[in-house]
Amino acid sequence: MQESAHQALGSAGAPVVEALREALGASVVSLPAEFAGRSHADSSRMPCAEPIALVRPRTTKQAATALRICHAHCQPVVTQGGLSGLAGGACLLGGEVALSLELMNEIEEIDPVSATMTVQAGVPLQTVQEAADAAGFMFPLDLGARGSATIGGNLATNAGGNRVIRYGMMREQALDVEAVLANGSVVGGLRKMIKNNTGYDLRNLLIGSEGTLGVITRAVLRLRPKPRAVSTAWCGVPDYASVTTLLRLAQERLPAGVSAFEVMWPGYYDFVLTRLPELRAPLAGRHAFYVLLESSGAEPESQSAAFEAFLADMLEAGTLEDAALAANETHAAAFWAIRDAPGEYGRLIPGRVSFDVSFSIADVGEAARRCDERLRAHWPDATILIYGHLGDGNLHIVVQQPDWPASAAAEVKRTVYGVTGEMGGSVSAEHGIGTRKLEVLALSRTPAELAAMRAVKAALDPLGILNPGKLLAS
């Protein structure tokens, strides 16, 4: 079986393409000449080959037919959504069929009583957010690539983003997931149940499997009540212990809870304020840490009074050195603009090395300190930006130095992933493994866990046709 899979890889797969085209037609199956000029790469900046055919099903049934044919031909398949992934999970290694869900882009139903939305995998995240909003709800998952990222891709990578602290990752947003398995069988019944203890959790097994266990075709999403009031503050904090105290007390005392708790180290803050002149400093002084604190709830008046009183208490206790309260949405947007500056990295920091790691909340401060110290020891003049969703233990680290040697990136990775491994952290908090983090996966997973994953992979995709070479090294 392995042998014939390799044959298909090498032979440009003409018979499988013919079989696909015959079964599904030219409107679903395109040949290289027909999609010339189309880019197939995701946002990871990893190399990407051309597919031998591009399959764009309009229905689950068509997707199932495509998989059944590929399975019969031992033909590798790479599933593609909005191509906004950062780990190379959707890139082509060569010889694969690309299966794009872009034409399965309908919202099939909004059920306001059950607070659910049934969608096809190719619907962009932003479309889902807007439809939820129009129906009087909120779909809480949010991330920078919302306009292009699709729900199917969000599910396949278990996307995170800014509101995880309050609403959880993508896996918490889906009540059921429909997927086509490698052999063309379809699992998942688009069920709207919140509670369903009937056997193994196939839904969560598929979510985050990066296209290696099945092709997610549709999902039932969970909608949330729309917050009617948002309180936002920019905080200057004297030390890391105060940062975690602020987090804990905010979660305990704010009547509407904490909907964002974004921490920025001074290196990040100084860099983005210097390099992006449109940003304005919310506070006059400098501080050891900056926290963007947000609380969103149902009751504007009492909520904002309690938010203000909480900040006053924290200032009095010395947990905060200074704080600026957003008086309106424009102020709040200006605070968020500082946190959202990474959208400008492409222009500001070419050649950067970026990390998306996580630790226990107690360890984040020490992990950041060790990374900074060891990076500085090698490269005293490097730009080192550290910030993250602290409420989730998620740290983003960006390192760059103009004109450093080609070997530097590997050295920087060794340093940061070294700290991640020694502190029992995760080498990928949000973005997944793809091909980009294959070599460091073993820092966060034991040999027994990797063996169990391989056994599950072999059970559900015995021919290894689904996104081969991704997530688990073959």
Add this chain to the structure above:
Amino acid sequence: MQESAHQALGSAGAPVVEALREALGASVVSLPAEFAGRSHADSSRMPCAEPIALVRPRTTKQAATALRICHAHCQPVVTQGGLSGLAGGACLLGGEVALSLELMNEIEEIDPVSATMTVQAGVPLQTVQEAADAAGFMFPLDLGARGSATIGGNLATNAGGNRVIRYGMMREQALDVEAVLANGSVVGGLRKMIKNNTGYDLRNLLIGSEGTLGVITRAVLRLRPKPRAVSTAWCGVPDYASVTTLLRLAQERLPAGVSAFEVMWPGYYDFVLTRLPELRAPLAGRHAFYVLLESSGAEPESQSAAFEAFLADMLEAGTLEDAALAANETHAAAFWAIRDAPGEYGRLIPGRVSFDVSFSIADVGEAARRCDERLRAHWPDATILIYGHLGDGNLHIVVQQPDWPASAAAEVKRTVYGVTGEMGGSVSAEHGIGTRKLEVLALSRTPAELAAMRAVKAALDPLGILNPGKLLAS
């Protein structure tokens, strides 16, 4: 392989017991003569055999040794916790080794900064709740059997309970799970990360697998801020549409959200108030539905004002016909006593048939109506009690008639599960499949899903030694 497993089943397994005893000693491995008189059955009232040996490891390493030996001997193993399960998942079919986690009952660490508790599987739920409370947190999972149910059992069955609407099921309470697989290998690193996208979600695969994929030995639990104020009301509601309106508006408008939304049909309400004279009716009149509404949050004054104002609005709009606000904890406890009356069923309704089904929230009303109508058509005088966690779509139905024939139970099940199947519901919302719901599992899972589950089972437990005959029919 299958043959030798069956041999072990039939032969009372002397060689495997000898090997276990030699490796782990008599303090860990007991023989039938040594545990005479001990009950091994869970709370399902299903038949239960004696184990050929009782293994009680004190460490994960001992549990791994036990599994490795059982695996080498193709010896079936049933994992046991607090024996409070209702589906027969912990009952013995005959010839198995019982692996009880009761001696792994330590809380290993509370990390207040990360808001986590690391526990061994045998710790009772109530002990975890109390330790969390003493540390200034809350562990939100709660259910009637809290004193005997263990964390390991709660994980193995993905327990639900009264607070799912706010905090989710057991799978939402665990950041990591350590488990011994069938071959004795140990997965799970007791990691405290909230975000960890490094491969397949083995944690959620193990949670809810009812001892068929691995033996859960330890877990990192997530702690929550302790609510500082609880508002409780008993509501009389005119119709089902008003019940779902009340739910939606409460979730949207109550500043502290909804922490319980328990719905009772009048048959239930009348029955428990008549049969339990210690209960007092919270409202003077009768209503089509009764709702116990609870909101818990951080800010006592503004929260209770908003709660009262919300009830007044709902009364004025006609969504509520009447409502009683709990003025203090004693009042609230009296309301909860009406909802908690099922604790008295053993005495009140012998010979009852009970269901734990779920539907989309939109379908719950119609599902209950169909069940009631069809049951009444057969048994006009039966006691039919309907109530549930409506915020989760979870319905409990209890049916009984004195002196009905032995065939009635099967007929009642056909009726209720028939409605569940035709409305796309779940035959087990909370309690799992065990052996009790094996015959109806296919109503909630498609053949393709069952095939995928079997493939996963065969991948992780190829000899089928873990809890054979449970969850998936062999």
